[in-house]
Every structure is written in structure tokens, then in C-alpha cells.
Amino acid sequence: MSLDTAPRLDADALLDDPQTRIVVCCGAGGVGKTTTAAALGVRAAERGRRVVVLTIDPAKRLAQSMGIDALDNSPRRVAGIKGSGELYAMMLDMKRTFDEIVEAHADADRARAILENPFYQSLSAGFAGTQEYMAMEKLGQLRARDSWDLIVVDTPPSRSALDFLDAPKRLGSFLDGRFIRMLTAPAKAGGRAGMKFLNVGMSMMTGTLGKLLGSSLLRDVQTFVAAMDTLFGGFRTRAEATYRLLQAPGTAFLVVATPERDALREAAYFVERLEADRMPLAGLVLNRVHESDAAQLSxxxxxxxxxxxxxxxxxxxxxxxxxxxxxxxxxxxxxxxxxxxxxxRDRFAALHPEVPVAQVTALPGDVHDLAGLRDVAELLASQEAPGA
CATH class of the missing domain: 1.10.287 (Helix Hairpins)
Known part of the structure; x- marks a missing residue:
């Protein structure tokens, strides 16, 4: 099977459908994923929808192309949008999102104790997996507000772009782990029973860990876990709810690639992973496709x-x-x-003949403003049916 006979991705139908509330763009690095997400946001807004584009990629390309000096953890309105819709853009601030969760779900004293805890400050600033979990939290927050007709998510490059799908499972494993259960057990036991457990059951563990980690760090960890204990269940519940939201009919995943072997190999990985997780795949966006007006001359x-x-x-x-x-x-x-x-391209189509495809012709220069994003969106939307 060749790509010429593959089903075509109808981007306008996807963006115009009021049932479509979330579009997630994923793919390897350097394939134009951020540009695709921004172009989709512009297209949807100029066709009348209220749109927010959330980027998890720390690159500044999205802000620059939309004429915004900088993006942060709050949606910023994009000026220059034509038509009746509105476009906002934001970039995930992992630590600020974590702080907001603590402030929203703990009383003032407990929140202050958590935010000032050295172990929490380290965890929220760069602990492995925190970014993916915070992406789930931020997406859940945006969707829960019901202020947006459409949320477009631009994920980080490489296979880690789908790590946020594992966030609920990883969080559950962490919270159910032996280490956390032992640290929270004294507080849960309470009174003399708790002290007895602490003095007898944990003496060996804390002595060993104290030598490995240092007694100060261990105390920070114990204090953090005790303070966070009441919030852990809420983390897990919200993450699992967002995971179900990603599987729901109102969500659409777009895999972005270029017509190169490595990029399409990554695209095939994404397609297979999304199918395995029963995530709604809308199609493949193939960027920077070269064409020639003199193709008859071999x-x-x-x-x-x-x-x-x-x-x-x-x-x-x-x-x-x-x-x-x-x-x-x-x-x-x-x-x-x-x-x-x-x-x-034909090799990918032969492996995944059911995946709808939109091809975007390579542009002569980089996209750096709204006009360029409109050009990309127009190319994305103007797909001819097979055989046309």
C-alpha cells in the first residue's frame, strides 16, 4: 500500500467538531510538532472556537510565533486572531503547578510546611517523572474549568512525549511502595502505638537510611511524606480521571513526523503505543514533504x-x-x-494502512509569526482525497 491510497486526515472537520475538546500533538523532536500545535490553535480560533494551546516543551518557538514575549503557567491571549474565536497560549511551569495543587488542597499551615520543606522543593523542581505528572494535572485543571472549546497540547520531544500517559500508574506505584508505607505508618498509627512502631519497626530502616542519605535529608523526607499524606489520594484520583479523559471520544491524538526514516519509525512507535492504550488516534501529520512541479522529469x-x-x-x-x-x-x-x-512514507502506510494522513508541503523558510502559522494550517487543511 502507498500513502497515495491512505485515508486523508480532515483537520477542519476535527477542529470544527464541538465534541472535540482536546487535541494532543506528539512526535519526535525536530519534526515541527510545536508549529503544528500552534497552527491548529490558530486555525480553530479563526474558525470560531475559544482555544488554549498548552506546551510542555520549554522551547520558546511557540511564544515567538504567536507574538508573545514569554509564556508562563497562565494562559495569555494571542492578539491578531481573525474572526469570532479567541486564542490563548501557555507553557507548563512544573514547580508552579505543583505549588498550586498544594495551596488548593491543603490548609494554610500545612501548605506552608510543605512548600518550605527542602525535599519538596527538590522534588517539585526536577524530580524524574514530575513534569509528566504535572502535565496531567494542568490538563485536568484546564478541562475542569470548562472555559475552553478546545485544548491543544504540545508534548515534549522523543518517546518521553507519551510518558505522561504512565503518570497515574507511576504515581500509584510510588504511593503504594514499601518506602512510603513505612514512612507514613507512624502518623497513621497515632499515639503510643505509633511511637512504638517508630521506635521499634523503623529503627533499623532509619538507621540504615540515615547513614546512606544523611539524617537531615531523611528527616526532610519523613516530614514531607507526613505533610503530604492527605494529598496523595487526591493526586492519584485526579491523574486517573485525566487518563480516562484522554481515552474519551472528545480527545484526539495527532502523531507528527517528517518523511524521514527515524521520524517515521518514532511515529510508528507512537501509533502502536496509542492503540495499545486505547487512546483515540486521529491521524498522522507529515510535515516538510517535498514536491516538484517537474516531477515528470526523472x-x-x-x-x-x-x-x-x-x-x-x-x-x-x-x-x-x-x-x-x-x-x-x-x-x-x-x-x-x-x-x-x-x-x-509508503513503508509507514503499509504498516499502518488505517491511519489517516495529512501532508504539509515544506515551506521555503521558518515559521515565526501568525501569517506563517496560517500558511501551515491552510496546507494541513487542504488535503485531497485519495485518487483526486
């Missing part, structure tokens, strides 16, 4: 013509023979690139 014929001009020389072929030969060789190189891209 690379072989162009090279043969260039060689013939070289053999004839300037006297026989004319003064412009050298330039013509150079242009023919450039055309041959381009046709070779097109042939390579076609083979790579």
Missing part, C-alpha cells in the same frame, strides 16, 4: 541530459550549457530526495 533523465551537455561543450550546446547542466543536476538531486521520501 532523476535518471535529468542526469543523462546534464552529462550530454557536458560532452557537447559550450561551443556546440551554447553559452548557457554549463548553467543548464547544473540545474539539471539540482533537479536530479531533488527527485532523488522525493523518491526516498516516497519509499519511507
Amino acid at each position: 532523476a535518471e533523465r535529468a542526469l543523462a541530459a546534464a552529462e550530454a551537455l557536458d560532452e557537447w561543450g559550450v561551443d556546440d550546446a551554447g553559452a548557457g550549457a554549463g548553467d543548464a547542466a547544473a540545474l539539471l543536476r539540482l533537479h536530479a538531486e531533488r527527485m532523488q530526495v522525493l523518491a526516498h521520501e516516497r519509499r519511507t
Whole structure:
């Protein structure tokens, strides 16, 4: 099967559907994923929807392309949107999101104790897996407000882009782990029973950990766990609710790639992972596809013509023979690139014939403003049906 016969992704139908409330763009790094998310946001807003684009990628491209100096953890309105819709953009601030959760779900004294705890400050600033969990929290917050017709999520590059799908499972494993249960057991036992457990049951563990981690760090961890104990259940509940939201019919995943072997290999991984997790896959966006208005002239014929001009020389072929030969060789190189891209795209289509595809032609320059995003969105939306 070739990509020419693959089903076409109808981006406008997806964005116009009032049932579509979340679009998640995922893919490897460097494939135009952030640009795709921003272009979809612009397109949806200019077709009348109230849209927020959430980026988890710390790059500044999204802010720059939308004419915003900087993005933070709060939605900022994008100026210059045509039509009746509205567009907002924001970038996940992992620590600030964690702080907001603590402040919202703990009383003032407990919240202050948690926020000032050294172990919490380290955990919230960069602990492995925290970013993915906070992405789940922020997405859940945005959806719960019901202030947006559409939320477009731009995920981090590489396979870690789907790590947020594992956040509820990882959090559950962490909270159910032996280490956490032992640290929270004294507080849960209470009174003399709790002190007895602490003095007898934990003496060996704390002595060992104190030597490995240092008694100060261990005390910080114990204090943090005791303070957070009442919030742990809420974390798990919200993460699981967001996970179910991602599986719901109102969510659509778009895998973004370029017509290169490594990028499409990653795209195949994403497609298979989403299918395994029963996530609603809307299709593949294939960026930077090269085309030629002279495709009828093959690379072989162009090279043969260039060689013939070289053999004839300037006297026989004319003064412009050298330039013509150079242009023919450039055309041959381009046709070779097109042939390579076609083979790579067809290989993906053969493995995943059911996945709808939208191809976006390569633009001559970088996208750095709303006009460029509109161009990308127009290319994304103007897909011809197979055989058209």
C-alpha cells in the first residue's frame, strides 16, 4: 500500500467538531510538532472556537510565533486572531503547578510546611517523572474549568512525549511502595502505638537510611511524606480521571513526523503505543514533504541530459550549457530526495494502512509569526482525497 491510497486526515472537520475538546500533538523532536500545535490553535480560533494551546516543551518557538514575549503557567491571549474565536497560549511551569495543587488542597499551615520543606522543593523542581505528572494535572485543571472549546497540547520531544500517559500508574506505584508505607505508618498509627512502631519497626530502616542519605535529608523526607499524606489520594484520583479523559471520544491524538526514516519509525512507535492504550488516534501529520512541479522529469533523465551537455561543450550546446547542466543536476538531486521520501512514507502506510494522513508541503523558510502559522494550517487543511 502507498500513502497515495491512505485515508486523508480532515483537520477542519476535527477542529470544527464541538465534541472535540482536546487535541494532543506528539512526535519526535525536530519534526515541527510545536508549529503544528500552534497552527491548529490558530486555525480553530479563526474558525470560531475559544482555544488554549498548552506546551510542555520549554522551547520558546511557540511564544515567538504567536507574538508573545514569554509564556508562563497562565494562559495569555494571542492578539491578531481573525474572526469570532479567541486564542490563548501557555507553557507548563512544573514547580508552579505543583505549588498550586498544594495551596488548593491543603490548609494554610500545612501548605506552608510543605512548600518550605527542602525535599519538596527538590522534588517539585526536577524530580524524574514530575513534569509528566504535572502535565496531567494542568490538563485536568484546564478541562475542569470548562472555559475552553478546545485544548491543544504540545508534548515534549522523543518517546518521553507519551510518558505522561504512565503518570497515574507511576504515581500509584510510588504511593503504594514499601518506602512510603513505612514512612507514613507512624502518623497513621497515632499515639503510643505509633511511637512504638517508630521506635521499634523503623529503627533499623532509619538507621540504615540515615547513614546512606544523611539524617537531615531523611528527616526532610519523613516530614514531607507526613505533610503530604492527605494529598496523595487526591493526586492519584485526579491523574486517573485525566487518563480516562484522554481515552474519551472528545480527545484526539495527532502523531507528527517528517518523511524521514527515524521520524517515521518514532511515529510508528507512537501509533502502536496509542492503540495499545486505547487512546483515540486521529491521524498522522507529515510535515516538510517535498514536491516538484517537474516531477515528470526523472532523476535518471535529468542526469543523462546534464552529462550530454557536458560532452557537447559550450561551443556546440551554447553559452548557457554549463548553467543548464547544473540545474539539471539540482533537479536530479531533488527527485532523488522525493523518491526516498516516497519509499519511507509508503513503508509507514503499509504498516499502518488505517491511519489517516495529512501532508504539509515544506515551506521555503521558518515559521515565526501568525501569517506563517496560517500558511501551515491552510496546507494541513487542504488535503485531497485519495485518487483526486
